[in-house]
Amino acid sequence: MRHRPIPEATVARLPIYLRALLDIAGDRRDVTVSSEDLARMAGVNAAKVRKDLSYLGSYGTRGVGYDVEYLLYQITRELGLTQDWPAAIIGVGNLGRALASYKGFSERGFRIAALFDVSDDVIGSEVGGLPVRHLDDLKEAVVDEGISIGIIATPPAAAQEVAERLVDAGVRSILNFAPAVVNVPPDVTIRKVDLSIELQILSFYQQRTQAIAAAREANRRLGSL
Amino acid sequence: MRHRPIPEATVARLPIYLRALLDIAGDRRDVTVSSEDLARMAGVNAAKVRKDLSYLGSYGTRGVGYDVEYLLYQITRELGLTQDWPAAIIGVGNLGRALASYKGFSERGFRIAALFDVSDDVIGSEVGGLPVRHLDDLKEAVVDEGISIGIIATPPAAAQEVAERLVDAGVRSILNFAPAVVNVPPDVTIRKVDLSIELQILSFYQQRTQAIAAAREANRRLGSL
DNA sequence: TTGAGTTTGTGACTCCGCTCACAAGCTCGT
């Protein structure tokens, strides 16, 4: 089992387990934790927790559970969080600004190292303690400051070009907030967060349940004739 | 085929097709579009586009493609976007503020109708043209103003309680930005957007490729001995 | 009307991920 690659679905859950473990460790609640408890905290089922953790190796003890500190360390290491990955935000509009001062990033060990834009209105100003620089300085900054993650928070029309500039500068990990499809070479990892798509998905399920309710209602009325 | 339920994965892609179709319709580029073209614009493969669209019904014409306007209408309808779903944001910190003024929502037809918080520092102030109200007024506002989507942008510790209040007020669709696991009854749809989890996933893949590169390097050196 | 060229709709196959269930292995009390 050990040396099989970790499935994507598992990778996506490791940060959740990490958060739960940090909660436990912070409270000094217990030295070990069972898959059952961890599952409850992570909102998944216990078998899934065990299978996920087994991809990292056999770090549990039967009849006892998992050592919290040890597991914390292993997940941290596996996620590559023992080193820091400086990130740059491109696009300092509403969203970019909020991301720049979002405390959740620094709490999880991510450091926003630079901000870029193309508008003279914001270049030179400070946001969250960092100066906003011109996009043309991107490559230099990436090299000099070892930036390894690019966060795109531009309008959709600019997203593809910004992504290409990031890739050209040597960035291999991109998080895209712009509502646009962005293509990158296969050796680059890109993930997208699209806020209005999330709302549209919610809309679908809401609409569906309302449609079902309406149909039931119509049936009821027909039945009573 | 028609009356089978639409798979989750398909639902998640419909908004992407919608965006692509809006682009085409806006440019008045063409009356019809092929699955091939649509696939290119959506960043997926053509067979997937066809299968996805076939769940909505047989709206294409063989040898021709899909009528852009008609398909637009059908997807809009299926996603429930013909009616509007007023949303409330709970938590007017950094993120909540940005979401309140995020133009992407209104562009896609979602209206932020109310803002809530518990801190006296912000209650009464205006954000994005809306007054911030006390969380205790939530239920009343939901009923009076027909709010159907709740957006949680609070610190993680408050997320579960806020979710329960939303559910109690009658909200059945929740979008959670707080980095916390939130449990809701089965008739409530909840989706989460966790920004630092996204970065942690990127970190994993970046770390992995670097680890592979390092291993290769080590091998090379050993081999040259 | 026919045939060449296009494009959809979908059955068949494969792969991935989830869940179940249980043997293996641990602790602890007696």
Add this chain to the structure above:
DNA sequence: ACGAGCTTGTGAGCGGAGTCACAAACTCAA
């Protein structure tokens, strides 16, 4: 030392989702 009671690790089975490939159905030119 042993058995009762937990908890892990994982094989087996199942269902959802992606891809392939091709028949069906359309257009258009001659």
